[in-house]
Amino acid sequence: MHQKYFLEQVKTKSIELGFDELGITDLKNFEFNSVKIKEFIDNNYHGEMYWMKDKIEIRSDPKNIWNEAKSAIVLGINYGPESNPLNDLKKVKRGYISIYSRRKDYHKIIKSKLKVLARYIQKIEPSKVKVFVDTAPLMEKPLASAAGLGWQGKHTNLVSRNYGSWLFIGVILTNIYFRNKKKIKSNCGTCSKCIDVCPTKAIIKPYTLDARRCISYLTIEHKTHIQKDFRIKIGNRIFGCDDCLAVCPWNKFAKKYSDIKLSYIKKLDMPNLKIFLSFSENDFIIYFIGTPIKRLGYNRFMRNVLIAVANSKDLSLIDDVLKKLDSRNEFIRAMAVWALFCLSKSRFLLEKKKRLEAEEFYYVRQEWFNGEYS
Ligand code: B12
Ligand code: SF4
Numbered sequence: 263m264h265q266k267y268f269l270e271q272v273k274t275k276s277i278e279l280g281f282d283e284l285g286i287t288d289l290k291n292f293e294f295n296s297v298k299i300k301e302f303i304d305n306n307y308h309g310e311m312y313w314m315k316d317k318i319e320i321r322s323d324p325k326n327i328w329n330e331a332k333s334a335i336v337l338g339i340n341y342g343p344e345s346n347p348l349n350d351l352k353k354v355k356r357g358y359i360s361i362y363s364r365r366k367d368y369h370k371i372i373k374s375k376l377k378v379l380a381r382y383i384q385k386i387e388p389s390k391v392k393v394f395v396d397t398a399p400l401m402e403k404p405l406a407s408a409a410g411l412g413w414q415g416k417h418t419n420l421v422s423r424n425y426g427s428w429l430f431i432g433v434i435l436t437n438i439y440f441r442n443k444k445k446i447k448s449n450c451g452t453c454s455k456c457i458d459v460c461p462t463k464a465i466i467k468p469y470t471l472d473a474r475r476c477i478s479y480l481t482i483e484h485k486t487h488i489q490k491d492f493r494i495k496i497g498n499r500i501f502g503c504d505d506c507l508a509v510c511p512w513n514k515f516a517k518k519y520s521d522i523k524l525s526y527i528k529k530l531d532m533p534n535l536k537i538f539l540s541f542s543e544n545d546f547i548i549y550f551i552g553t554p555i556k557r558l559g560y561n562r563f564m565r566n567v568l569i570a571v572a573n574s575k576d577l578s579l580i581d582d583v584l585k586k587l588d589s590r591n592e593f594i595r596a597m598a599v600w601a602l603f604c605l606s607k608s609r610f611l612l613e614k615k616k617r618l619e620a621e622e623f624y625y626v627r628q629e630w631f632n633g634e635y636s
Pocket of ligand 1: 294295296298302311360361362395396398399400401402403404414417418419420421427428429430431432448468469471473476478479482483501502503504506507
């Protein structure tokens, strides 16, 4: 079938399924990205995301993931928010969950749509296909950029002329060969808003993110202790961060998000920190079932909640924080000590007298013992 006619049909079907953007690319010319992704790993910017390093050879070139693949059909789904999420950062008694995760897990929703589209493609053009969203060792942003969906902005995410920075990416690899569409050049120009706004200065230079400093990484991927400087800058964010996306001037062209199946789960929209502090492990599982937050696990979730509580300066939370000093998990305990310190110095000193000696875990002792606290 002629490429143009084939694509018209696939595009129509993709819109019917709720996709907002579609582009195609061959799998040539990713040498630049291969070099950059290796630099990223060599500099340890991946932090504890060891899965990036382990699969670096496959990840560094889209051809490596499946030897029969010849082209990629790249899809975008808009998830632009109704209002500016930066305003939510002022609501310090509430927990900020990033915009992409205030809804059912996008992986499942997009993957099922991709599978339907892939079957449709096979019906109109006998071929082999494989579908990907996020989790495979495949460079989705460079692919989306090569397919003409937009360009990688200085924050490293894909920016679209139609949807700004708010676009999920899904990929269908196929053994059909498509001629490459012309790649869109970067339209960031002299703008540096995303670099300037980042609270932890994670975008260390244009187009380069040190994930170890990124609040999205710290609250979602980082499994252990979070250092003090970052804790203060994390503010009320308990899962992910949107600052670099939210300031992007290209968002003014973003159309409102439309697909009903990706709609918000209302209870994830700026929930009260007090409710979360009282959560047991079981409450956590029930509350977050079917959302991306569930994969954090209870311990990391509570660690994050306690950091937000520390930043809230809400004294009515002290009693709930005290209960967390008895947690079996050392990272929760450490952040409970920190939260208590931030909320009440006198109560902190009282509890320190009672608890420091019996504490064995290094990071918790540091929180009790840190010279400047005593
Ligand atoms: C690992 C990962 C993360 C890590 C690391 C992020 C990163 N920037 O690498 C962490 C946990 C921090 C993260 C955070 C987020 N993520 Co994430 N993440 C991924 C994942 C799994 C891999 C990304 C990757 O390969 N990184 C390695 C780096 C080296 O690659 P890169 O970012 O493409 O960097 C390239 C550029 O820097 C470029 N480059 C370097 N120098 C120069 C110079 C010039 C001039 C140019 C043009 C390019 C250039 O070369 C590099 C290699 O290609 C992808 C899914 C996937 N399989 O691709 C999702 C993905 C990138 N994440 C996504 C999202 C939504 C987010 C968050 C917005 C979530 C949130 N709200 O908290 C944040 C955004 C933070 C940010 N500014 O990046 C979406 C992005 C959609 C989009 N529109 O781009 C993806 C594509 C998932 C999806 N399927 O939708 N994520
Ligand atoms: S905020 Fe500015 S520099 Fe950053 S991605 Fe958007 S246009 Fe590019």
